[in-house]
Amino acid sequence: MLKHLRPAFSLVILMTLVTGIAYPFAMTGVAKVAAPAKAQGSLIAKDGQIVGSALIGQNFSSDRYFWPRPSATSPNPYDPTGSGGSNLGPTAAKLKDRVTGDVDRLKKTGIATPIPADAVTASGSGLDPDITPDYALAQVERVAKARGVETAKVGDLVNAHIEKRLFGFIGEPHVNVLELNMALDALKS
Amino acid sequence: MTLIGWAQIGFVLLLVLALIKPLGIYMAKVFSGEKTFLAPILSPLETGIYRLSGINRDKEQGWLGYTLAMLAFSVAGFVVLYGMMRLQAWLPVNPQGFANVPSDLAFNTAASFVTNTNWQNYSGEAVMSNFTQMAGLAVQNFLSAATGMALAIAITRAFVRSKAETVGNFWVDATRATLYVLLPLAIIVTIAFIFLGLPQTMDASATATTLEGAKQVITLGPVASQEAIKQLGTNGGGFYNANAAHPFENPNAIADYLNIISMLSISAAMVYMFGQMAGNRKQGWVLISSIAILLIAGIGAIYWAETAGNPILTSLGLDPSLGNMEGKEVRFGQAASALYTAVTTGLSDGGVNSMIGSYTGLGGLVPMFLIHLGEVLPGGVGSGLYGLVVFAVLSVFVAGLMVGRTPEFLGKKIESREMKFAMLAVLILPLVILGFSSVSAVLPAAVAAIGTPGPHGLSEILYAYTSAAGNNGSAMAGLGGNTVWYNTTLGISMLLGRFGYVVPVMAIAGSLAAKQKIPSSKGTFPTDTPLFAGLLIGIILILGGLQFFPALALGPIVEHFAMMSGQTF
Numbered sequence: 001m002l003k004h005l006r007p008a009f010s011l012v013i014l015m016t017l018v019t020g021i022a023y024p025f026a027m028t029g030v031a032k033v034a035a036p037a038k039a040q041g042s043l044i045a046k047d048g049q050i051v052g053s054a055l056i057g058q059n060f061s062s063d064r065y066f067w068p069r070p071s072a073t074s075p076n077p078y079d080p081t082g083s084g085g086s087n088l089g090p091t092a093a094k095l096k097d098r099v100t101g102d103v104d105r106l107k108k109t110g111i112a113t114p115i116p117a118d119a120v121t122a123s124g125s126g127l128d129p130d131i132t133p134d135y136a137l138a139q140v141e142r143v144a145k146a147r148g149v150e151t152a153k154v155g156d157l158v159n160a161h162i163e164k165r166l167f168g169f170i171g172e173p174h175v176n177v178l179e180l181n182m183a184l185d186a187l188k189s
Numbered sequence: 190m191t192l193i194g195w196a197q198i199g200f201v202l203l204l205v206l207a208l209i210k211p212l213g214i215y216m217a218k219v220f221s222g223e224k225t226f227l228a229p230i231l232s233p234l235e236t237g238i239y240r241l242s243g244i245n246r247d248k249e250q251g252w253l254g255y256t257l258a259m260l261a262f263s264v265a266g267f268v269v270l271y272g273m274m275r276l277q278a279w280l281p282v283n284p285q286g287f288a289n290v291p292s293d294l295a296f297n298t299a300a301s302f303v304t305n306t307n308w309q310n311y312s313g314e315a316v317m318s319n320f321t322q323m324a325g326l327a328v329q330n331f332l333s334a335a336t337g338m339a340l341a342i343a344i345t346r347a348f349v350r351s352k353a354e355t356v357g358n359f360w361v362d363a364t365r366a367t368l369y370v371l372l373p374l375a376i377i378v379t380i381a382f383i384f385l386g387l388p389q390t391m392d393a394s395a396t397a398t399t400l401e402g403a404k405q406v407i408t409l410g411p412v413a414s415q416e417a418i419k420q421l422g423t424n425g426g427g428f429y430n431a432n433a434a435h436p437f438e439n440p441n442a443i444a445d446y447l448n449i450i451s452m453l454s455i456s457a458a459m460v461y462m463f464g465q466m467a468g469n470r471k472q473g474w475v476l477i478s479s480i481a482i483l484l485i486a487g488i489g490a491i492y493w494a495e496t497a498g499n500p501i502l503t504s505l506g507l508d509p510s511l512g513n514m515e516g517k518e519v520r521f522g523q524a525a526s527a528l529y530t531a532v533t534t535g536l537s538d539g540g541v542n543s544m545i546g547s548y549t550g551l552g553g554l555v556p557m558f559l560i561h562l563g564e565v566l567p568g569g570v571g572s573g574l575y576g577l578v579v580f581a582v583l584s585v586f587v588a589g590l591m592v593g594r595t596p597e598f599l600g601k602k603i604e605s606r607e608m609k610f611a612m613l614a615v616l617i618l619p620l621v622i623l624g625f626s627s628v629s630a631v632l633p634a635a636v637a638a639i640g641t642p643g644p645h646g647l648s649e650i651l652y653a654y655t656s657a658a659g660n661n662g663s664a665m666a667g668l669g670g671n672t673v674w675y676n677t678t679l680g681i682s683m684l685l686g687r688f689g690y691v692v693p694v695m696a697i698a699g700s701l702a703a704k705q706k707i708p709s710s711k712g713t714f715p716t717d718t719p720l721f722a723g724l725l726i727g728i729i730l731i732l733g734g735l736q737f738f739p740a741l742a743l744g745p746i747v748e749h750f751a752m753m754s755g756q757t758f
Contacts, residue, residue, distance in 0.1 A: 004263075007243055007262075007360050008258070008261035009265045009266070009268075011363070011364065012265045012269050012332065014329075015331065016324055016328045018325060018368075019327070019418070023414060024323040027376070027380075027383070027413065028414075030383070031383045031389035033388070034383060034384070038384070038388070039383055039390050040409065041390075041407055041409050043395055050397040050435050051397055051398060052405060055436040056436055057251035058397075058399045058400070058401075059401065059403065066199070071521070075371075079406075082312060082314070082430065083435050086515065087665070088546075088640065088641055089517070089546060089648070089649075089665075089667065090645075090752050091644070091645055091748055091756060091757050095501075097513065099502055099507070101673060107281045113506050114506055115506055115507055116497075116510060117511040119561040121515040123517065123574060124516045124542070124547075125434040125518060127435065135666070147353075150351070169196040169200070170197065170200070170442050171442030171443075171525075172522035178400070181271060182400065
């Protein structure tokens with residue numbers, strides 16, 4: 001065993017230089033040239049100010065905005081410094097209580113039933129940037145009313161933001177909430 | 190279940206199928222020591238590494254020497270990684286200023302990454318510095334995978350060689366696996382990932398002011414390069430806590446498919462390589478078909494269970510058409526989540542794109558069951574192949590007993606010595622899993638860590654030890670595993686699951702290599718037929734599955750009936 005220790009340690013150290021230092025730094029260099037915006041996290045700026053990332057969800061609670069899914073990150077929802085899901089099992093009383101509360105809250109906004117499942121279930125990452133087209137459309141009336149805009153206009157905006165399946169089968173249809181809400185703000189002005 | 194969902198699943202599996210042959214042939218070349226098209230670039234680097242490490246590339250080792258070298262390599266990897274975590278506060282590239290990792294967590298994590306498990310009792314974005322992530326954890330993503338590949342090559346040579354005293358040179362196999370297979374593929378996949386939107390930067394974070402005026406700190410890092418090797422090495426340890434459910438690790442459907450293809454391809458191609466090197470390609474395809482049947486059944490079972498959804502939530506007024514969405518991402522939906530989960534547990538990857546802890550009873554049973562089968566569908570890089578060979582050896586023996594023929598596999602007689610070691614290897618899994626799970630189910634400090642009480646709590650514990658001993662790394666993460674008890678016992682489970690399995694396997698390799706390769710005769714039970722594939726599937730299900738059935742009945746199956754009757758805990 002002892003005679004193996006020299007090759008063992010030197011191989012680990014040399015491979016650290018190759019795969020742990022050279023590889024990630026070289027890839028970072030490639031990224032800087034090839035796709036700098038994506039490599040920096042697909043950040044979105046508005047008036048020179050970073051307002052978020054196109055890939056990361058953020059919390060919206062005002063009636064004037066489309067709401068995202070519930071987020072299980074703590075202490076604040078949609079906190080990227082602590083990603084994760086609720087990890088509650090299907091028979092957890094905590095899950096049932098949480099969903100009951102969220103269903104009641106949504107019903108008060110006048111949402112039609114049955115409620116789209118993504119509206120009251122927490123995502124795996126706690127940072128899901130998307131909602132289903134069904135849930136987006138179900139919020140149109142509330143948002144239009146809060147903004148004093150025609151319902152049809154907001155509905156058209158949602159329809160324009162539905163990302164469909166690629167080639168008809170790749171992926172699931174979804175609506176990016178941040179991008180939709182930014183378009184909504186632009187609509188007003 | 191929808192046709193579109195199955196189209197997604199079929200599309201990904203077909204792409205993997207297309208990669209099996211070219212990749213298998215390429216790896217056969219690499220491990221036979223032949224020159225490949227990458228030699229002009231990599232050969233000087235390879236030679237330099239041997240020279241600096243004092244490795245004589247022409248000197249082969251017997252099975253014991255090979256095993257000892259592998260153990261020494263793992264010890265060195267463990268020591269370096271453990272040291273790096275304990276000292277990270279004083280090491281460079283720590284922009285967040287993270288403190289040193291506590292000793293029990295560092296032990297657990299080092300054991301986890303050296304054994305190719307990548308169980309994570311920490312939240313990457315909150316505990317590990319960028320330096321630890323890339324120069325520590327990601328390096329073991331390469332090296333633990335290369336170790337598994339080397340072992341698989343050694344047992345393959347046992348079937349290629351006749352009356353041989355040696356099975357190869359561990360240092361050469363591990364080096365060539367890293368330089369010629371893992372690194373080039375990682376570079377290709379990283380570049381694809383960067384274009385698909387994964388961050389790749391040395392910056393720690395960006396701060397945003399959200400539309401509603403809140404502050405949001407968006408954590409960044411060298412994510413793409415780490416994600417690539419995490420999948421190619423079937424490691425599964427994410428840069429972020431949410432793993433591949435995190436939009437930065439897995440931003441869209443195409444990235445998701447690439448994740449799955451990356452983790453499946455090498456392992457599947459190694460099975461082809463086995464047939465190719467042993468001189469019977471048909472044998473490779475027969476093994477691949479057996480695996481594919483079981484894996485597709487697993488995908489289908491999860492997909493069905495999760496689409497059926499959770500009646501407790503449906504009764505509250507939810508539209509059941511999306512299925513069980515707790516813990517799942519909208520951009521993936523049910524089909525891509527089921528596919529990922531079955532592949533990650535059929536392999537020994539352990540990354541997740543949806544939270545298994547929030548799966549329905551039966552949806553959560555399947556991934557656990559797939560790990561119980563020994564992760565041979567097609568398993569981790571290397572570890573899957575040697576696990577599969579053990580099952581094949583057992584199948585040949587059982588077949589021999591049934592029809593009264595001498596058990597032979599690829600021209601090697603299977604005798605009592607090989608059988609003893611094979612049984613020793615397959616018994617380590619139930620021993621560790623059921624042993625530690627039963628203790629944890631009664632130990633108050635261990636029970637206190639469960640997230641959802643009732644049968645789901647037992648599932649969480651059982652899943653943890655299953656994942657650790659199987660070197661998988663996925664979790665029903667409601668369990669708060671970052672305690673001294675779990676850090677220690679899960680760490681031990683990972684070490685036993687890896688090395689307690691590998692040493693008997695290497696003994697089999699040594700014993701088979703020493704035997705004469707005999708040509709097949711009329712008395713040989715053919716192993717490259719559909720009949721053998723069926724037998725192999727039966728052995729995998731009986732040996733792997735049945736041992737755990739009573740435990741599964743108490744956890745996920747009870748949970749299923751509780752869920753159907755609307756009971757909560």
